[in-house]
Amino acid sequence: MQKTKNPLETPLTKTFGLQYPIISFGHCRDVIVEITNAGGMGVFGCAGLTPDEIDTELKWIEDRVGGKPFGADVIVSGSMPQTGTVEDFMAQIPEGHWAWIEKVRKEFNIPNTRLPDGTVIGGRVREERAGTQENARKQLEVLLEHRVPLFACAQGNPAFILPEMHAHGVKVLGLIGLVRQAVREHQAGVDFIVAHGQDGGGHCGPIGSFTLTPQVAKACAGTPVLLGGGVGCGRQVAAALMLGAAGVWTGTAWLTSKEHDIEPWYQEKILAARSEDTARTNWGDGAYRRHVGSRLDERFLQPDAPPILPRPMQGMLTRELTLQIHDNKVENVYYPMGSGQTVGLLTEVKPARQILEEWVNECLEAFEQYGLLT
């Protein structure tokens, strides 16, 4: 059996000059900076931000990472409408859907109040936004202006923008949920593919990462593949590498990091949750995503629940209710933050850098245990 000098040296680390083949995805810029400076790579989730907000956030990160490579994640899904305004989409939500939402609000004793749109929260103005292809293009233009080292395409195939990204020196990573999608992105020429398993948090596909990753690695030979979904310890990093991955794409674990700006009561919920406590549902915005399960998830499965609307209408329908829950800190009804089945491995708050170092050490110990280190 061939032994390896440094199993953590992969096409991912070589391309970007990283110490560790670990990507931390999330919406908290502090964690992105911490991981990037600690030898991994942070990828900042921008999908819900305006182009101006993305510009501000990217500048903030750039000022703190000293030229180290980091990434930005945008959705360019083909399931978004080309164009349209908030008013256009709101007009397409049936009255019966609104009536059911109101019924549920009363059932759970959720106050009919919330902080209004226009309120500045965390430095950003709260407002209703319609996810359209038109908006995605404007977001991508900001990434190009910044020449972000890595563009992560969260949904959809980034083929149309690949030549321009590459011309600006931007590497492109595509997240997929099916092997055939991976093959298509491989053929298009993306630089990295994340085999995103259904055990992952947030939007995810229907196949487990342990099953999906080796299939994608085999089908897309020549394009480095990362395992995404379910990673919460160093042994899983080692396992991902053994499955043929060039690294891991992670998210949930960082919600339990000390630096994260997550609501404390939700962080506590993640720490207390077991893997079987998460649920993969599509009532939030129309696309399947995993989070800590709740009574509201069960309610949406009852026979009287209305059909799930196409995007972006479904997200607009549920937004009012979820904001009322959030702003009034209504507990035990709904936990919005995307969280994967790896919650079962997470039991305490730690600094992000410590989490990363523990994973690296445990990964190397696993290799050493089987005599694979020279």
Place this chain on the structure above:
Amino acid sequence: MTSPEPKYERKYGMDESLKGQYAECDGGASLPVVLPNGKWGLMPGRQTFKGILTGMYFDEGNPPWRWYEMLILQDRPSDYPDETVWCEPGFLFLLGDEEADAGAWKKLMP
């Protein structure tokens, strides 16, 4: 409600080699359509669509983002109101004739 017009230049074309091909796409998007209630609407969907390609496509913006038109004959979301859907070629997959419903769709093509 007025018809929402795209702000990027859109160029239409026809790819004869794809015309009549049976296909499936993961997600699709509709151009502005007139809904059954007479209003303009946009009905995108995350779901899978199956049908045949008409060969019609458009390129939008620069760099061009291409979309192919599919006539939906088999699978669509239950509340999808249109007979066609525009599919991003990135996740558009051509299928063999044997996967079509007894080839009945062929009769519908000119």
